Amino acid sequence: MERGDGAVKERLSALFVLLAAAVPGLLFAPVFGLWPLVLPIGAVLVGVYVAVELGLRVPALVSWRPLVGLVLGLLAVTWTELGATTAAGIPTGSTFRALADGVTRSWQLTLQSTWPARPDAQLILFIPLAVLVAAVLGVELRRWALAALAPSVVLLGLSQAYLAMSGRDAVLAALGFALVAGGLLAVSREAREHQATRRVGALTLIAPTVVLAVAGALVVTWADPVTPAISLRQNQSVPLPQARYTNPLDEIAERKLKPAAPVFTYRSDAPVELWRITVLDRFDGATWLPSQNYRWMGATIAPTGAVTVPVKEFSATVQYPHPDGPWLPSQLLPYAVSGVAPLIDEETGVLQLNGKPAGPVDYKLSWREPVISGPELNKRGIDAHAESGLGGVGAIPPTLSDIAEKAVGNRRASFQTASELSRFLSKNYRLATGKNLPTGAGLPQLQAFLEQSHIGTSQQFAAAYVVLARSLGIPARIAVGYHGVPPGPDGISVVHNDDVFAWPEVAVEGVGWVPLDPTESAKGATSKSSGGLAAAAAAARDSLPPPDQLEDPELPPTPQASAAQGGRRSIEVPWVVVAVVLVALILLVLFSVPLLKVVRGRRRRRLTGARGVVAAWTEARDLLRAHGVPVTSGMTVRELAEAARPFGDSLHAALLRLAELVDAVLWSGGAAPPEAVPAAWASVKQVRKGLAGRGARHRVRAALHLDSLRPLGLPTIVGSRASAGRLPA
Amino acid sequence: MSKPSPYEVYERISNNVQTVVRGKPQVVRLAVAALLAEGHVLVEDVPGLGKTTLARCLARSIGGTWSRIQFTPDLLPGDITGVQVYHQKVERFEFHSGGVFANVVLADEINRGTPKTQSALLEVMSERTVTVDSVRHEVPRPFLVIATQNPIEMEGTYRLPEAQLDRFLMRLQVGYPDLDAEIMIIMSDCAGVSPDELNPVVSLADLQQAVAQVRAAHVDRVICQYAARLADATRNHVDLRYGASPRGSIALVRAAQAIAATHNRGFVTPDDIKEVALPVLGHRLILTSDAELNQRSATSIVEEVLAATPAPTMSATGG
Missing domain, CATH: 1.20.120 (Four Helix Bundle (Hemerythrin (Met), subunit A))
Incomplete structure (x- = not known):
């Protein structure tokens, strides 16, 4: 009877240990979603439990239990996640390589991905493996309940380091883990051996900790629901290959010389205004450079808090037969890509492959687009916190500053000012046509364009606009891509070289980055009827009164960020x-x-x-x-x-x-x-x-x-020689 | 008839002494404790507070012999220890014992004797023997020296050497009586009550038996540690040139054994150690010049050491 009781307690304690390992594993749900984790973790735990059961039934196997547990757990991981690498379920060399990658790389790939990440084996593998280690160690350390919990606690810390939970989820998770830990303590051998003092001591420590953690999580979430949790992911990005590609901005003139060459085709569920290839927001006076902050595109990208206006969702299938660089046509706010596994710069929406693709690329792109009217846009202020749109201009020639001031006067930075600047360029400058197109977007070329020739391609228009806007304190950047084109009879739109285009974007409060077209008067409005953000910006410009009747919109006071001052933010004390x-x-x-x-x-x-x-x-x-x-x-x-x-x-x-x-x-x-x-x-x-x-x-x-x-400390004898050295003279 | 327990011995002597020495129960308790520990007592205070009376009462309360030596500057060592006298009839030297050959020796005004004379007590106080002309003579047991001295009078007195002070188990200070006690003292005097009226209440054999039982009282190792720590603390005190010697630690425990007997206990507690710490350690501490200039006293230092040394809370056996 006693032996039977012992076996039941052994099983119970093993189950609690396995649950204790499962809870932190499932806490990776914000990274991958819950369901992709359930199967591999569950399978691993079943494998380890089978090892426990074998140890109970065949006592000779007890000393081999950790090894048996590891092997069964690895098999479970293989069958659930790496089935494609096996031969009829039998692990092959590819399986072992994949497992090795799972140990060495998957955790890092996950950190380099947007979240929720794709639940691919090469990313998710480290979680069931970590659960396996925690479970096997916990099972072997069951004699000491607290030690058995230690591996799970480490895993718990890891999961929270990836993305700390907060609010109700954190409360539920804390309660779940405390419940499992309490169960394990209750059935542990310590209890059987009447070491009640230690058990109560442990509970005394755990109970207030859990209560305080739960209360703290609730209070902090209630007090500050916006600030994102600290995550290991924050400073992670994918290191890009060293290969150099021609800057798409510098290719505009060349493409214009071969206007009929098709670039890519697409079929979309709504008219598309612009396709972006890359975004350039760094400028050293001669060259415009893109950001390098890329992550692996996850399963989806959740909306950010930066866009507060309503958004619409669109999708399109893109066929890119001859990619001449790593970039893929994209949109401002893409949220899902299928067919390829690209990198994404979440700030700019730029998609690129990790290296130039060898063959054609077909993929489906889904994106969101803010919905706002032109007049409404004119009432908006600029987003002063979009600092990437203000940096890098440096000391611009005074003549360019004069042009900026002449364009908009002394108006404060707002979308209306940005729009007025766009109107100024479109009225006073002409789009170049023909064979001898100007090239270059460095300061000398821009000076020549703005002060002398007054003729340029969209490259000069966009670059000049961004330099002038930044000198006025308006966050701006250059996007390079193509105009959207109307679909043919078969519903497929074919984008040609002639559609290549560079345009400036300005950061608008609550809307995000809004594309402008300072070349509009020269090229003609091609997309006004599309109803997108570019059309809204065009409508906003059209609705502007004459320059001498312009008045600053009523805006809440915002910190006046200037390029020269670097856009310093005030420090907010978290009272x-x-x-x-x-x-x-x-x-x-x-x-x-x-x-x-x-x-x-x-x-x-x-x-x-x-x-x-x-x-x-x-x-x-x-x-x-x-x-x-x-x-x-x-x-x-x-x-x-x-x-x-x-x-x-x-x-x-x-x-x-x-x-x-x-x-x-x-x-x-x-x-x-x-x-x-x-x-x-x-x-x-x-x-x-x-x-x-x-x-x-x-x-x-x-x-x-x-x-x-406090325990009573030993008082010091006032005159003790031991303390005499500490006494004041 | 069974032998009285140490507590009964204490009770009898204490009650007997307090018929004369009024209003000083704690001083009497300590004095009787010293008797039970077979330790010597130095009674020190200003004149007229009953030092000699206390000593005489103690001596009269036990059934043994007692002698009184009045220390004066012309007192010689031989007067104390005894001398070899040539006996013409038998043509050889015979030993004529001095005043120390008694169970209780009252050394009155001991600091009026010269250091040479005082030193005559060193051997007998520590070893209970007297050596005269290379011949050892044992004094009767139990042997107890009760000395008195007046600490404020400097003229014609000689400060007791440290070696001699260390041989006293306790130094007692009688102190002034309170008003009621003083009235009682006056009334007793009027009624003719004097130490000479007291009769022995304990036989020598009973006292020796009680002394042996007190020596056998249980002392936990932790108590010994406590006593040693107290002594050690005095050695490390910046205001002291010399702290208590190991003889002081031993005296502390022996006195505590006796004080435990006065509480009708057969074992020593930290409270017993604390109770005897001041009379046992006080006269063994030698203050630095700075401390004396700063008006520090041995009493305040012992109290400080007692407050700062943690009392043990668990015995060596854990029980």
Whole structure:
């Protein structure tokens, strides 16, 4: 019977350990989604449990259990995630290579991906493997419940380092893990061996921690729901290959010389205004460069808080037969790509492959687009926090600054000002046509364009616009791509070289980046009827009154960011968080001090023999200490009784009885009689009664008396030579 | 008839002494404890507080012999220890014992004796023997020296050497009585109560038996550690040139054994150590010049050491 009980407890503790490993594994749900994790983790745990069961049924296998568990767990991972690499379920060399990659690379690839990440084996593999290790270690360490939990706790920390949970999810996760940990502690061998003190000690530590964690998570989430959690992912990006490609901005003139050459085709569910190839936001005075902050495109990209206006979703299938670079035609806010596994720059929407593709590329692109009217756009301010749109202009020639001021006057930075600048360029400059097209977008070329020739391609228009806008404090950047084209009879739109286009984009508050077309008067409005963001920007420009009647829109005060000043942000003190922390600390003291005293008293009460009597004495001493009796470590019970005489004769007498017990038990050389401990605690009860007669103010102060929780330190003898060196001369 | 327990011995002597020495129960307790520990007592205080009376009462309360030596500057060592006298009839030297050959020796005004004379007590106080002309003579047991001295009078006195002070188990200070006690003292004097009226209440054999039982009282190792730590703390005190010697630690424990007997206990507690710490250690501490200039006293230093040394809370056996 006893053996049967033991086996049941073995199974129970193993199940709790496996659950403890499963919980942190499933906490990677924000990274991959929940369902892609359930199958591999579940399979791993089944494998490890089978090893446990084998150990129970075949005792000879117990010493081999970790190995058996690892092998079965790896097989489970192979069958659930790496089926394609096996031959009829039997692992091959590819399987082992994939497993090795899972250990060495998958965690990093996941950090380099947008989240939720694609649940591909090469990314997700490290999670079931980590769960496997935690489960196997936990099973082998079951003898010590806390040690068995340690691998799971490490995994828990890892999952939270990837993306810390908050709010309700964090509360549920904390409760789930605490439940499993509590179950494991309850059935652990420690409990069987009556090491109740340690168990209670562990629970004493865990319970308030969980409660505080849950309360803290709730409060912090309530107080600050916007600030994203800290994540290991924050500074991760995919290192791009070193191969150099021609900057698409510099190819515009060349493409215009071969206008009929097709580039790619697409079929979309709505007219497309612009296809972006790349976005250039860094400028050193001569060259415009794209950002290098790419991640692997995950399963989907969630909407960001930067766009507060309504958005519409669109999709298109793109066929790119002869890619001449790594870039893929994309949109401003793509949220899903299928057919290829591209890299994405979430800030610009640029898609690119990790290297130039060898053959044709077909893919489906889904994207979102803000919906806003032209007049509404004119009422918007610029997004001063879009700092990437302000950097890199440096010291621009004064003549260009003069042109910018001439274009918009002394108006504050707003979309209306941006639109006015676009109107200024379109009215005063002409789009170049013919064979001798100007090239280059460095400052000398832009000076020639703006001050002398007044003729340029969209390359010069866009670059000039961005330089002028940035000098006015308007965040702007250059996008390079193609105009959308109307579909043919078969519904397929064919984009040619002639559609190549560079356009400026400005950051608008609540809308995001809005494309402008300063070449409009020269080329003609091709996309006004599409109803997209570019059309809205064109409508906004058309609705502008004449320049001399322009008035600044009523905007909330925003920090005036200027290119010269680098757009410095004010430092916001998180007062709410500070207040929450303070309140939490106060609550911690209010509740934990009396709670810890109760727990300490209960632990003392469990002691037997002489230790039980001494525990009663220390309890009485700490009670009186909390009530302000000057207690030193040099005090005996009788001295304490004398010190406590002002609290009444009954308390004094109780302490004297306790003193007799302590003397008899400790110093008589005989064994402590069994009735000594209850008698000692009866004296403590009398002491409590004596103290209960004090006023409520005194009792509350005593309950919260933090110092009486500390063990009595050794006082320093004032004149001791050991301390003499520390005394002031 | 069974032998009285140490507590009964204490009770009898204490009650007997307190019929004359009024209002000083703690001083009497300590003095009787010293008797039970077979240790010598130095009673020190200003004149007229009953030092000699206390010593005489103690001496009269036990059934053994007692002698009184009045220390004066012309007192010679031979007067204390005894001398070899040539006996013409038998034509040989015979030993004539001095005042120390008694169970209780009252050395009154001990600091009026010259250091040479005082030193005559060194051997007998520590070894209970007297050596005269290379011949050892044992004094009767139990042997107890009760000395008195007046600490404020400097004229015609000689400060006790440290070696001699260290041989006293305790130094007691009688102190002024309170008003009620003083009235009682006056009334007793009027009624003719004097130490000479006291009768022995304990036989020599009973006292020796009690002394042996006190020596057998249980002392936990942790208590010994505590005593040693207290002594050690005095050695490391910046205000002290010399702290308590190991003889001081031993005296502390022996006195605590005796004080435990006065509480009717057969074992020593930290409270016992604390109770005797001041009378046992106080006269063994030698203050630095700076400390004396700063008006520090041995009493305050012992109290400081007691407050700062943690009392043990668990015996060596854990029980």
